[in-house]
Each structure stands twice: as structure tokens, then as C-alpha cells.
Amino acid sequence: MSFLTTAEKTTLREQIQQAESGTTGEIVTVIADQSDGYRFIPLLWAALISLSIPGLFFLYQYLATAGWHYPGDSSRGLARVYHVQVLVFLGLASVFQWAPIRLWLIPKAIKLQRAQRHAREQFFVQNLHLTQNNTGVLIFVSVAEHYVEIIVDDAVATAVDNAVWQSTIDDFIQHVRQGNIATGFEEAIDHCKNVLCEHFPAPHGRPDELPNHLIEIRHSDAGNR
Secondary structure (H helix, E strand, O other), X not given: OOOOOHHHHHHHHHHHHHHHOOEOOEEEEEEEOOOXXXXXXXXXXXXXXXXXXXXXXXXXXXXXHOOOXXXXXXXXXXXXXXXXXXXXXXXXXXXXXXXXXXXXXXXXXXXXXXXXXXXXXXXXHOOHHHOOOOOEEEEEEEOOOOEEXXXXXXXXXXXXXXXXXXHHHHHHHHHHHHOOHHHHXXXXXXXXXXXXXXXXXXXXXXXXXXXXXXXXXXXXXXXXX
């Protein structure tokens, strides 16, 4: 599944080429379906719930027998608790791997941390730190986390206050939530163009150092951590 149509990708590539034609800046766009496989935490939830079963059983016995007494059937029930635990764990572990539930179980802080890490990894993987004038700009989107970040290289960070990008990021996040990802990219690139042409003009053009097409990443490429 692609987040943008072929026509939208073509328009995006042409927009980046046009934006870079008057500046020494380099714009790279990256979109990921999510920034992590998030396998560990859902399994932890399944384990915690299954481990709570003996406590619930003991509580039930206490309330049902007015004390800690386990005659006949209750003793056999106690012996079956382990089997119930295993079945509950296996069942929940399977259900919790369904993507909507899995993402719902992940704390917001962890999703934010993973998306931030993935964005910084992509800045280096896509060689934005190697541009001739240190003017690389990464527009990174992680859809599942509704996360958008603009990361810039040293020259841009020195010349442009980081707060300049925040309104564009906030607008882009709203577009992601509404499913209008192409519109978000178009507005972000237009903003980057205006900022880069103001601070790093190149009226006579310059070599194109990095790819202009949208780079798409699936969570399997980020690793199932």
C-alpha cells in the first residue's frame, strides 16, 4: 500500500526540483508506515494479564468460601489455573498483534521516542549530513504515530530558528490525521523553499546532490523492536 498515488509522487518530485532550483539547500522527503514493529510491549501486556489470573482466582475463592479453604472441586480448579494462564497468554498475544490494537497499547511517550529515533536515523541514512554546504533538510513522516518532523543540517540550524518550522509541522500533523498526506508534503516543501531561498539563495542553480523522489519505508525495514 502506498500513501500517495503515482501522480501525487510525480507532482511531489517536480515540486522538490523546482524548490531546489533557486537554493543551495537539499530537500529530502521520507514517509514510514510506522517507526517500529512494537512487538515487545503487546506481549508484555498479555503476560501481565495472564499472571493476574491466580490472584483473581484466589480472590474468588476467598469471597465464595468465606476464607482460604479449597475442598474438592476448588482444589482441582486451582490445579487448572496454570492451563488457563497459558491459554489466556496465547490468546491475548495473538489478538494484541492486530495492528490497531497493538498501536493502541503502546504508550504515547514510547511512540514519540521511536518516531524521533527513526527520523534521526533517516537523516543519516539518506546522507543529508553530507551535502556540500551543510544545507540538507529532511521532511519525515511516520503515519501510525501521526508524527512529523523537519530536521535540518548545521548551516540551516545556525541561520534559521527552529521555531520557524513548528507551524508547518503542526499543520502537517493535522493533514496526516485527516489522510491528506500529499497536501501536507506540498505545503511543507513550499515553506522549505521560501526559507531556503531566503537564507541560501542560488540564483544560477547548483548540482542536485540527493534524490528528489519520495522515499517510502515499511516498518519491517525499521526492525521489529
